[in-house]
Amino acid sequence: MIENSFNRRGFLKVLGWGGATVALSGCGNTSVEDGKEFVTSYVQTADYIIPSIGTYFNSTCAQCNAGCGIMGRVREGRVLKLEGNPKSPINNGKMCGLGQAGVQAHYNPDRIREPLLRTGDKGEAITWEKALALINEKVGGVKAENVAFLTGGVSGHVKALLKNYLDALGSGHHYVYEAVAPSIMRAANKKAYGVEMPRLHLDKAKVIVSFGADFLGAWISPVHFSQQYARFRKADKGERGVLVQVESKMTLTGANADRWLAIRPGTEGILALGLINALAAAGVSVPGDVVGAVKEYTVDRVSKDTGVSAEHIGKLAALLKERSPSLIIAGSAVEGYAHGSQNATAIALLNQVLGNVGKTVEAPSSVPFPQMAPTAGNRFALQALNDNMAQDKVKVLFSYGANPVFTAPASMKLKENLKKVPFKVVFAHYMDETAVEADLVLPLNSALEDWATAMPEYIAEGAQLSIQQPLMEKLYPGTLGMGDILLALLKQRRPEEYKGYEDFYSYLRSAMVSIKGALGGANEDDDTFWDTALSRGVVKLVGAPVNISSNASAKGLVVPAPFVEDSAYPLHLIPAVSASMRDGRNANEPWLQESPDPLTTIVWDSWVEMHPKTAAKLGIVEGDIVEVASRSGAIKAQVYVFTGIHPDVISMPLGYGHEAMGRYAKGVGVNAFKILDPIFDKETGELAMHETRVKVSKAGQRVVIVKDEGPAGGNQMGRKIAVRMSSSKVNLSEEV
Amino acid sequence: MSITNLLENWSDFRQQHPSEDRPHREYKWAMSIDLDACTGCNACSVACYAENNLPVVGKEKFAHGHSHHWIRIERYWDNDGREFADQGAQFLPMLCQQCESAPCETVCPVGATNHTADGLNSQVYNRCVGSRYCNANCPYKARYFNWYDYPTTDNVWPEPMNQQLNPDVTVRGKGVMEKCTFCVQRLTVAKSNARSEGRSVLDGEVQTACQQVCPTGAISFGNLVDPSAKVGKQWKQQQVDLNKDKQAKDVTESAAKLRGYRILEELRTYPSVMYLEQLRESAI
């Protein structure tokens, strides 16, 4: 591997000239054709660039918000494959499938290639100068409070520039929106521990009880957690950690649990309190007020309320008592209810009672540059923006890194409200559902051709700034990076302050160099510091640990009784966040569409998961098309029957059902966001994603599900293929 | 080659079983996959698409069983009729097992699939005539046929997606069989580098794409001939012998605590991939 200690600008130039004459080799079985192909030929080149040998450059993955370090293999000016950056403490050289598909986001044939201005129903290509001038004009023509900026989670220098721009406008309306984000858990953590994102140490735990946290699949920082999980399963001493997953719909993590407990939806808090009660009874020291608060949660009552057998509750309590430290995690299945905050608080309380705080739940580090610290998105932001739009308070709307038209439930009427906004600017990679509604669409560079910095919300150790750098020359001259656009917009407002920066790159470099002391480069000259930072891909920050509270207190904790039956809408709908689809932003990457869902092995479509009992009751078999109707709407999809789901629940994956975006995403599956009911968490006002009740009826059709699994299903038919044994028989410490 | 040469070297043209007296001398590439660490996340499969120029066939062709995933994740349930799959799933990454006595090699009419001196089961695309006999004889069904001409099929590699193709790996046209190669393009580079320096490839110097990406490190890969290689130590510790079709675990009572096994070993294919059994806690 060759590191990049060189003049960055020169490198880009080299690529430019080289890239222009590189013929694509490796395709097809062509025969000897002397004199037809071109030889890779450079004007100038660096010593380390050798034709046919890949050069690796470090950058940061932008496929989700986890901020893994990546290492792009570049050959003859083209990025071919992404590997994990071994120097990144988040992913230590490893990656997930979603991250691998980053090259397909970059080379995607459906990317927008030039700025488009709406004229009637069509988009007309315009120049960047014209586009930026138009923005200047529109923004100048309205009051500052009527300008709104909607973004996904942002951090780093782009966030700092964005803030400056909004300040320059005098508008404080920055809505940070993430369609699927653990925002209720953040609030509950803040309340219980004093921090929003405590650091979890799965590898130090002997028992993990996860209440619906899909930490191996799609939850917060899955690659990092997967690595911890590997050490948890096979610790240095040979002890094997025990994973118990409690949830209503099996996630990838649930599929890897030693015991997967199907629980009635929404009763996770009750089980947590029941476990505290059982632990107290077994002699674990529990503060008095907590004992008082949980004493009515007897095993029998909890078993009745949650549907988890008394035997398993007892075993789980015994396990937690015997093997310490343990780790209790509250995931999205817990927080998706009107009482989601209470659920999460109850589970945090269990952690505190078990004394895990400080052992497996640790304090994060403070971030030295708050202007670059991540702003975590939530759904409440969209709600607020939507209300403002409905009241005609928004005259100019910018949207970046979010696709609200796709991810908003139908009941929000977001699309209609959006029409009330006279001028909508969307920064986008694809003509997605939101871009289609825009008046001005500005095409962005892909993450592999753009400069940026990122500060992940969940950092494994200390604090760090991840650097995203171009791995190749821009594919299309008509795209720009978000940093460049913001800089250009700022030059309109504050020309004096920003005229010294030719482009975002020069801004970023001087900004980084100016704080090199805090970035561990105090003794280096500017060039050395900058080159080292780029070649590492991550810069360590010095931050102080913050305090974390381990005091268990049941103050204000009220967990409501389980749901009452709803005869009109008897089933709960769980919108599932899958590891590759997430909220649908990556749906146009064909590798992800063709990568089978781990549990159902379905590809290229959405589906309805259903327990055999429920299916039998409704007379449904696999492949039946059913109508799933909530109070807010109805959608149709194929049924997949399996035993990894509670009979009161059905589940549908999110991220499918695009009506625009591109050839691989459009028309694949249905959009489960649309039918979510407007029910909100009582404390935070977040949309309660799991609260929607539905009824299911057969639509009459039946299809053959397209999936990898054959007619034998998951049955091995007595053949020794995937084998399982009891962990007590094995001595892992003897193993290599 | 003249016929005389053919006759003289007949025994080397015959496919042979591995044996103690004909061991691989420098390299024997092998793998071990820890099913207790595998979470079934599919990262390996996507990485393989990226590394080996696998076509995305689309929904319709996938429905007809024309998918290309050299490494596929199989998901098994072990419910025994219980109401819930309450011990989770059993995930199994299945790839070409690079059998030492590969059933596919003996039946190929044109010799397009051969055993290399490194103990790999090679597939030469340009020699393949597409009789598909190798797939018929593969008990693991780990071979994938190019039912269509994907390089010229719409939306498989539309411009500019074709720029992502790995130049070190041939893009296969219609009518040829393909399969996992243990990332032979990486092995060749590593071997060449090592030879320039007058040494053998070191353990960890070369990784397969699936191994490199795996977040839990479930896949180990290396040279069985190298005594310091992790994979060799694993095989040894698990008492799995490349050249046997019954292992200690199958024979002796005391070896029941071992986790290593090879799939469908009784067919005497002598696979180069050892799996480690998944574990489940009995206290809960």
Added chain:
Amino acid sequence: MYCFLRLSVLLVGLIVSAGSYAVNAVQPLTTADDLGPKVEQPIEFPHDRHAGDAAKGGMQINCMYCHTYARRSIVAGIPPLQKCIGCHQSIESVRETPRIKKLFEYWEAKKAVPWKKVHDLPDFVRFNHERHIQRFVFAQNKPVQEACGYCHGDVKTMTVARRQKPLSMGWCVSCHQKDHPVDATSTKTTHGPNDCWQCHK
């Protein structure tokens, strides 16, 4: 009856003699020179001036001075324009010749010279220059021009390079396998490895 017998004896004799010829027949090897097509290059590069013998007015520059990647990469590579300019900047005598003027035009436009491939291999073949240079030049101390010439012919007598050898599989194998039986257990044979995956990718 006798006629039939005679006929069969004749037939058997024919078959046996044809067979015995076939058994010992030499393989139809294509080691003979096989001149490739003339390739039009953007600049008619005189290999003879640069690499030719001093007696014939050449400068005897080492092949790997320009084709510098040959010893460390699978391709020999074309030198970057920078390298041509590096020398020609200070060679005033030819500065105004048409070819050099063209060269400087490319340089001033910062445009790479679109050289065409003269020695093309099918896309499913991997040929490693590094291995061959390491073996012949560095391990066996063969003269560079001789080692390169095994496959590229006598380039130092040409202007624009032209393929001289067939570069076909049989031609490669004629070195790799001649007199050396395959070995299923080791790639270390004296005349190079010969399992398919060494060259086919």
Added chain:
Amino acid sequence: MGKDIREDIAWAQINKDVLKSLESPRKLYWVILFIALAMIGVAVGCEIYQYTGGMGVSNKNNSHVWGLYIATFIFWIGMSHSGTLLSAILHLMHADWRKPIYRFAEAMTTFSLMTAGLFVLVHLGRLWQVYYVMPYPNERWVWPNFQSPLVWDMFAIATYLSSSVLFLYVGMIPDLAICRDNIHAGWRKKLYTVMSLGWEGTDRQWRNFRITYLTIACFLIPLAVSVHSIVASDFAMSNMPGWHVTSFPPYFVAGALYSGCAAIITLFIILRYVFRFEEYMTLPIMKKLVRLTFAIAMVWTYLNLIEFASVWYGHDQTAKDQLIFKATGPYAPFFWAMIFFGSILPLMLAFKRIQTHLPILLVVSILLNVGMWLERWMIIAPSFAHGHYPWTWDHDQWPSLVQWGIVFGSFGWFTLLFMVFCKVFPSVSMYEVKEMVYHRSLALKHKPAVKGDY
């Protein structure tokens, strides 16, 4: 019960009757020819579509890589065995009833082999590279893989085809001379003149002819047995459950003879009608043929049962699962149809009345061959659908219309070749019928004549 060949028929009459078939067949002949051409058109269209689009259009997949092409390939190979049986084996056994019918049976052998050969090409993913299968000294120093049963197949079929053509041709020489002498103009005259190799019927020529014919016949018998044994090893050498069966070679040979005999019955009836051969293709011959078919059917049934039993009582659970799947899974209707057509239906042939009832025999013989075709398909498809590896099982892989089209067209191709042959060459051996008549009349001289039925 019909009459056997008359002993007193004049040799000239025989010539006249047979040569008539070269000139004026019934209208049905042309109808059949046209239908055959149309069928070939369908197949050619399908093949062009498959060639340009890729094998995927035939709707096979990665776990089910072989389909109807291989099944039909074996079917045609099997069909070819009857000709050898009738002309070579029965020739050596001096069964003289074969004489009026062996010619067309032999033609059938040749043409069904030619049809089978096409399926090898149709099946290949890259048929333009098919010459890689042949061993020829080449520039690349590469040989085919001599361990592969497919290479054995290639050798076996090539040898068998060339020997069959030779056998057919050598046996035809005296008849070609008759044709030469009786036709006086046109391209046919030239053709017969060249092909009869100057045959004049001298004693020396006859002697040499007999020896040559006998030698080839002796050579052909082991060849025929080995050909289908080798085709059987395509499967028996593999490790697929349902294929990995030791008894496959004799089972395949029996099946081959069976389908061949059934096909001869079918063609017998058709030729008898179309070319008005009632005088020569007589009912007593048919009766013998039907009895032979019946016997082979029972042998086949026995071998089938052996195969099932050895799997059922064996230790190979996978093979047993596979057998149960065949009998109960989605392929069950075809499996039981095969049992019915192959083992139950031939029991009808045991009844004397049916043995000479041509309409019924026509239907039954066709159904027997449907059963035999199903047998081949039931060897291929269920094993792929339900093999070693449960994850890749594929129970509902139905062949696409492209596959059916090519299989359908192959029958047209065979019919075309066969019908053109019958129109151009004498499909009843004139000289052997004469011999037969002569021998019978000799026998009559020594014995009092028996009147009435045979």
